[in-house]
Amino acid sequence: MTRTSELPGRPCSVAATLNLVGDRWSLLAVREVLFGNRRFSQIARNTGAPRDRLAARLKSLVEDGLMERRPYQASRSEYYLTDAGMELFSVLTALLAWGDRWAQDEPPMVLQHQGHRIQPMIVCETCGQRVGVEDLQLVSNAPGWTLSGPEEEPERKA
Template identity: 65%
Template sequence: MPEYPVVPGRPCAVASTLELVGDRWALLIAREIMFGNRRFSQIARNTGAPRDRLAARLKSLVANGILERHEYQATRFEYHLTEAGKELFPLLISFLAWGDRWAVEEPPMIVEHHGHQVQATTVCSVCGETIDGRGLHWTPNTPGWSMAGPEA
């Protein structure tokens, strides 16, 4: 079982997540593996990552339980997403939707689901309502912390 990252500042799952997969290469690696590109050379070509940085990032993603390494030839490996890695899919779809709207002039990729273009949204699995920031209540769950920050 990987150790969870310790991050400075407010105890927060967002900060811990970013510590694990918050750099450019981690999410692009996950994207490529989701596309079926599992070999180092394919990942390097399609992400543009420097080979030394890619090797280090793959190693850390394996160590953190996000990827698994499978040998397909002597000393040659493919990378596969673990359950934790597969659960990055909604995050990547959300990044894609945000990027299509705010980061590019024309979407470089179209994602379809059963013949219609995907429209990413976050929905509460209990009540079915779209989560858009309204109606949320935040409760700190770490001793010594309030919404304003550390308690004196």
């Protein structure tokens, strides 16, 4: 796993997450496995990813603990999401909803729960209330960083 201290800029879990799954093929591969398409040929067909790039991404997802490979024949494997990979469901659902609204004229797929369309939302785990950005209080927990940036600007070499 990537630690935020290994990345440039503000220590941030978003940056660490994007370092793991921030390219197009990784999240699309996760989507396909989430949909039950576990074989390389299915993932390649449904993502449109170049086979060499997809192989590299799947290898990274396995190494980073988001997927595991399980053999189903002597030289063939299927991919399964780990608990960490399964937790990307909410991320993909949020991206899908955003894309339906801002990137598509008509949604190409609809997610339903018990026959009705779902919309993702953020709910506070403690009180159960829906949370909007206006409800958030941001607290910097990274040593040496405030919400506006590093506490001290590093000296620049001339």
